[in-house]
Structures are given as structure tokens and as C-alpha cells.
Amino acid sequence: MTMAPPTGTPGTPGTTARGVAGGLGESARRPDGGPKVRGEFAFAGDLWADGMLWGATLRSPHAAARIRSIDVGPALAIAGVATVVTAADVPGSANYGLEERDQPVFAADVVRYAGEPIAAVAADHPETARRALAAIVVDYELLPPVTDPELALTGEPLHPDGNVFRHLTIRHGDPTARGPVVVEGTYEIGMQDQAFMGPEAGLAVPAEDGGVDLVVSTQWLHNDRDQVAECLGLRPDQVRLTLGGVGGAFGAREDVSLHVHICLLALRTGRPVKVVYSREESFLGHVHRHPARIWMRHTAEPDGTIVSFEARIVLDGGAYRSSSYHVVANASCFAAGPYRVPNAHVEGLGVRTNNPPCGAMRGFGAVQVCFAHEGQMDKLAAACGIDPVELRLHNALDHGDHLLTGQRIDGTLPVARVIRETMALPLPEPAADELLSRPGAAGRTTDAPHVRRGIGFAVGFKNLMYAEGYMDGSEAACVLVDGLATVQCAAAEVGQGFVTLAQQIARTVLGVERVLVAPAETASMGSAGSTSASRQTWMSGGAVEQACLAVRDQLLAHVASTLGCAAADLEIVGGAIRSVPGAALDVDIAVEDAAPGVPFEARRVFHHRVTLPLDADGQGDAHVSMACAAHRAVVDVDPELGLVRVVQLATAQDVGRALNPLSVLGQIEGGCAQGVGLATMEELVLEAGKVRNASFTDYLIPTALDMPEVVTTLVEEPEPGAPFGAKGVGEPPVISSTPAIVAAVRAATGVDLTRVPIRPQDVALADRPR
Amino acid sequence: MTDTTYSLNVNGADRPVAGAWLGESLLHVLRERLALPGAKAGCEQGECGSCSVLVDGVLTCACLVLAASAVGASIITVEGIGPAERGEMTIVQEAFNDAGAVQCGFCTPGLIMAVHDLLDRHPDPSALDVREAISGNLCRCTGYGRVLAAVEVAIERSAR
């Protein structure tokens, strides 16, 4: 299906195949849409409790230091300050971490990055808390920060666990095979921030059992809970997490941020404590996208057939591990892009430095390598004298082909189709020349005769779900009474629309329109896993489907027993229980009326198929499924000023099946915006490890004037084994949008751009053909 | 911190503010003292527009205004822009909900205020006018595509 640029009202509710409005395949409305537009939806930072204190965190201004002493006395002396906590007050494990517990709750003796928490205070007013932070005296002995990952690789260990988070080697095919055409390049990716709009926030309330109740904005309640409980020295059941309204996530909420601090403050004071990060603190308080330096060499036959691929990928993981181990895997496994590569050698490295910690961000390793491999494909096309799109089609992966890891693609991966469908989308109409729509937009600095247009193309792919043998699962529960279904799952709704999907699934399976989605929390639900890796539609959607199917079967069995027929004689069609064609009985009862007052309940855990670890050569069936997308970018550039304006992005995306087309479109457009940002403006600038632009004044993200029109085609080839055939759709839009834009800027200017974001000086000061 | 007492006119009602620190922003007072958390604190630096309210009819970043300086002004927040009845929505709110303009929703109250302000001044803005009018409202989820679609829907429905 092709979607036009913004017009009209897409997705008016109609009827599903089963005749119940708002089911799968429709653009059903969000259940939280009304409250959100009215300002009534409670985000984690909107919460309030009687007698509540305000918490705040003291962070190191230095990237590397030894702490000689900390004096909290002056802070405690301030009227209104209830408590100050430091590393000495952490009752349980001193460290936390998403995968390995390598990150101190508070730095005790060593500071490893600028922004590392040192202490936390609770006070009667946020201003009192800020003054208390300023009054804490920390005596630092400054150390030279190690900020270059290449130096960290060979330097003194910055942490007892060493400086290498992972070194992954992939050897595939014949290591000596080479083709006659050789292209080589080195590419750099700056540090991007997720920059979700709702800063980290939580409310912790001490409980009578000595535990704590925490409402928090997060991506993974249960993993947070386990880390918090360990650090507090409590049993997991004494730490009860409930999802607060989440103002976007994009990977940045997968790690624990304020969680332990706020619970500690609440337990110490015996009072509810609220913490809301400022924007600056948010930039310092969560992980970022790994900056990368990537070398690649491709060899090919003169007709463009890829013969060999070599890469060395160095990802700067910053001070702590977070998910670096798996980002290295993704960057390495997908380093060559969605192309047939018979012979490969990849070295992937994740390195510890004194830079801010890096971890998950939408695209998770695939973004960095896509910028590099797509630059290479354009170079290869030029070297072979072949059209760059044709070269990609010629080498495109498909079902039945193999990844660099030797894994056979046994699901769908319509790479050639997304390329063709992207190219078939219309190019932009020539627009009226207005100052605001020239490069530099609001700056109004560009003269029309200077503007040059360019078109670029890129394609990318990545895996869906966790990999390498991780035993992933998600639990969901469903209750049906008198036609009202209640679905519960601990999957974090972060804006992506899982709550809508859960309703749609229940409507379609159960034939009821009224579906409530109960809050996501840890006390009554098992883990749903993380809202990341494009996995919740598959994993938690699958769990909701199974719970609903079990309820449906109970309902049909109940009705069958009252009617004296077999359950197999009954089915749910269009909100009614009907006899199947050919059954002895003729049944037609509304689901609502089928079993007055009788509740049906089920709880199910969903697992995807088993994956395997990678072996010593990086070979193995490590991934569950993959999705691809292509982007074509049209840009206008003012080469004198180095200003870029993206005029249009066209994209076709492999979605399996669009369960809510409007939501899918929203994911695609939102992901494209983050790709525009990485291509043209977004970078956390570091100086000796310190972030110099931790604000929206200095870290720019695209506004409505920066965003181009996005024209979209959804490629629907149902994925075998995926619930409803649907693939996760959140990540592919950010992968190839950035390289497509850079290719377009190269085309417009002739400048060989090898770094993102493109800075004005990269274009304006470059040697370029006149 | 010296505390003061004053009164603000918010959504048509006089709301006493007692014992407040004089340094508090209008955003803080609305959210933390007057139980009106609809305006959001996305940056507290005037960059994101999530805190947008109307002060004497002028679209304003509540984070940049000292609450005590808004005494005597008429303040309208997202909670007061629509019909009072529970569950009712303005044409703009409805259009956002229908057109898929809401994902996480953190930017939404600010955008609702900005779009109301635009359409009150220009019932039939050009596409570029709309982009410029909402360019002070950052949204990280939608890429603005469905937001712009929602504004078109609102314009269309308002014209009926």
C-alpha cells in the first residue's frame, strides 16, 4: 500500500474481517489519545504525593578523577534538607547495570565520566535540593581522561573489568578471496542522543513491608526492579514498579537512571520522593548512541558482484558497559548491509573510555554500520560504472540467502522489493521558492541561485528481537466478563502504541469492542521484556494473542457445554458466537450475552524460536528475524554556507503486516526525523569527555521546519512464525535515512562526506569540484 | 527562601498560591501548586514549547515566566482550552486524536496550545505557515507528519 504525504483523516474505523470495529489491520485510535490531547494523561513527572520530598543528584563535573573525600555536612545544615546519600549509604550491591553490574550507584572512589552520580539529596523544595547539591564538598584528584577508544584499547584499565566490552570476530567464506575492483573508506559517526521529550522522572513511596513502590518512566520494568532490589538489599517482591507515563524512550530508558537513588531517598526519609531530571541532567543521565569509527573494504567483480568484505568497527562505549556487548554484535553481524557477501572478515570492538556511557538507541549498532556500508556501495557503483541503485539490486539479500554469520534467512527479507518500491515513489513537486524552505530556513541566509539539489539512496536492515541465545519471553493476562475484556502485560508503552495493539488483538480474537488495558507493573505480572529491539509487537503482542485465544477457548467450551455441543462446532465471528458451517446446531449469540457474569481468565508466556550463540568465528543462527527498509533522499544544499535542507524522504519498508497502518506510518515518520537529525544536526559534542551541549539550545533536533515530506510505501509480506505475520517497525526508519541524506548531499556538492552529522564546515570548507 | 502569597487567574478562576518561593516559574506553580500538570517541562529554557500556555491571549512558554509576574493576567492552560465536560474535545484536540498526531504525547499539550493560537489568528494558514507556527514545539516521536495532517483536518473541520 502506498501512503500519500499528510492529508485528510487516515484510518477511519471500519470493520475487521470479523466485524468488530478497531481490530487488527485497522488504524484504531489510541486508548490514551483523548487524555493526552486534553493534558490529562499522567506522565511520571506529573505525579504527586502528600508529604512528598524532592530528590536531586550531584554529578561529577570531571571525566576522570579520584575522590579524596566527600563532605555532605554543609548540605545537611540547610533548612529543608531531609537527607543526603552517597555510596556509603547503599545497603546492597554497590553496582548496577543492564547486563553486567559494572556501574556504581554512586561513585565511591573513582569517577569514570563527567556526569557520574556522586550523591543524592531529598529536600522540601526543588530549589532547596539544588542549593544542597551546591553545598556538598567533593575533593577530587583529577586524572587525565582517556577519551580516544584506540588509546583505551592498549592503555591502562579504567575499570576492574578492563577496557574491552567485546571483541567480536566474524570470519565467513574464503578469507583470501578478492575481486578485481576494490573500494575502501573510513567513516565516523558522532554521538547521538535519544532526546526523548519527557525527562526521566519517578515517584518512590516507602511501603510498610520495608519495601518501596516506584512509579517510573522506563522501557523494562522487571529488569529495573531486579537491579533496584539488588542495590537496596531487598527481595524483588519488596520493590514494586509501576509504569508512569513515558515521554518517549528510543533506548535511553533501558538502563537504570534515577531508580536506585530515589528509592534510597524514600527509604531513608520514610517519605515519598519525587525526582524529575532537568534537560541538562537528562542528557547526562542516560546512555547515548555509540560514536563509531568504521573502516571497510569491499572487493567486487567488474559487474558489481561483491566478492569480499572486510571491516573494523570501533564503538566508543564510554565509561560503563550498558548494552555495548550486544551493540557490537549487531554492528558486526549487519556490517555489510543487506547484500550477498560470500567472503568476509569483520572485527567489531566495543571499548571503555572516560566518555559518557553509550548503549541502546533505536537502530542499535545497525545505524552506524549502515552509514559506512552505504557509503561503500556508492563508491563501488562508481568504481564499476554502475548505477548505485542497480548495484544494490544486483547484490540484494533475499529469503534463502545467508548472513555474514552463516545464518540462512528463512523468513521474509524483501530487499529488492523495498529498493524498487522506494524508487517508484514520486519525486517532490518543484515548490515555490520561499526563504523558509531554502537551506538554513529560519536563518534566512541562503540566496536561491546558490542552492544545489541532490538525490541519494540507501538501504539497510537489522534484526528484530534479542539475539545470541537469549531466552526471551513476555507474559500477558486476559480476563473476559460480559463482553468486557481486560488485558494486562508489563510491556512498557513509551509512545509506540502497544496499548492500542493490545486492544486490537483482543478485539479481533475475542469479538468484543470494549477492551481495557490494565497498568503495566511488576507486582502481579511477569516480565514482558524490554520495549526495544522492535520486539514488543511480536513478543508481547504474541503473549496477548495467546492469552486471548485461551480465553476464547474457555468461552467457547462454556457455551458449548450449556448448549450440549462440541466447542469445535463454535467460532467467534463479528462479535457473535456462531456455529461453524456444517454443524448440527445453529448458534448465533452475541459474545457479550454468551455467559452472563461468568469470568474467563488466562495468562500466557510467549517465547520466540530458539537462537544460538555465535561461535569463535562469529558464525551461528543468532537472530530471530530481520527487517529492511530503503530511503531515497532529495536535498537542497547551499555549498557556500554548508547548509542542508532535506526536501523529501521516500521510503518503502518491510513491515510483515501492518497491524495498525496509522501507527506504522507514525513510526516511519518519527524514525525518519531521527535519521534527518543524525545526518544534519545531532551530535553531543565532547571536550575532554565533557558534554558541551547538554541543552535543546545547543543540541538541535529537527523541528517542523527541518522535516521534509515523507512519502511511504508499506511492503507487506507476512513473516512466518511472527504473530499475525507482523514485523517490528520502529527501527528500520532510522537506519538508512541518514546515509540516503548524506549520499544526496554528496551528489549535490561533490564533497566526499565521511562523517555524520554533516557540519556546515564539512561542506563549506571542503575541497570540492567547482 | 522567602515565601509569598498571591493569586493567579487560571482558566477563568482565581487560584490562590500560598507560601510560594518567589523564584518559581509559572510552569512550576501551575504543575506543582495548582494541580494543573497539563503543561510539561521538557527543557525549562524556552526551547521545546511543551510548557505552552496563553497569558493574556499570547502564546507563552510558562517556563520562562515568573509566576508572581503573571498576577493580574488571564492564563489559559491545556486543561482550560477545551469544553469543561469530561471527555469532550476541541476540534484541534479531536483532530490530533483522529489523525495519529499523538504518540508519547509529551509534546501534545504544547502543540494543542500552539495550533489553537495559530488557527485563532489565521483560520486558513498555508502549509509553510503551519510549519513555522509549530516550529517552536519539539516533538521527538512523530516527525511531525501526522501533526501536520492533524492541523489540516482541524482546518477542514473548522471551515465546515
Ligand code: FES
Ligand atoms: S519547558 Fe518551556 S519551552 Fe521547554
Ligand code: FES
Ligand atoms: S509525541 Fe512524543 S514528543 Fe511528540
